[in-house]
Structures are given as C-alpha cells and as structure tokens.
Amino acid sequence: MIYLIGILCGLLNGLFASGAGQVLVVYLIFCMKKETHLVRAVSVAVLATSSIFAIIGYSSFVDFDIKKVIVLSVIAAISGFVGAKLMKKIPANVLNITSGVLIILLTGYKMFFGGN
Secondary structure, X not given: OHXXXXXXXXXXXXXXXXOHHHHHHHHHHHHOOOOHHXXXXXXXXXXXXXXXXXXXXXXXXXXXXXXXXXXXXXXXXHHHHHHXXXXXXXOHHHHHHHHHHHHHHHHXXXXXXXXX
C-alpha cells in the first residue's frame, strides 16, 4: 500500500503541485499510526525529492524566471527551517486540526472566489 501512496503523491505533486503532502500525511498518521511530527518531516523529504523531478519535467515546456525562482526558493528555505523548528513545539493534535482547517479554508476560497 505504501508504494501506491508514493505513486499517488508523485502524480499529485507533478500534476497539481499541491495535495500530495496531505495525502501522505493522512495515510501515515491515520492508517499507519505513525507519530505526527515524524510524518511531517518524512512528507517534506518525499515531496522535496518529488518536486525536483517535477521541476525537471516542467522545465521542458515552461519558461522560469530564474531570478524569481531563486529569491522564492531562498525565502521558502528560510521560512521552512523556522517552521520546522516551531513545529516541534506544537502538539500533534493541534498540527492535525490546523492542517485540516487550512485545507478547508483554501479550498473554500478557491471555490467561492475562483482564483487561478
């Protein structure tokens, strides 16, 4: 089953650049009963690898503004490090609830306001 989840996460990441982390997190926490903080770290590692290969695939038909990519990558790396340090201090149940609420809010926003 874990291989199927890996395939699903890779496809979601490549197709939509979103959703794959939540699929992996939900599966590992609720189906495999793994510890929330560990699961989130594993999810980031898996998605980082998947994202590198997705970028290679996208680069064959999308032109990137390399300066923007570098600036955003540096900002994301710094904030990701800070977020990972803060995550250790947040209880698992709060992380799971916050994650679910954010997904609902973002999906609702997309549905009601039709962003691209």
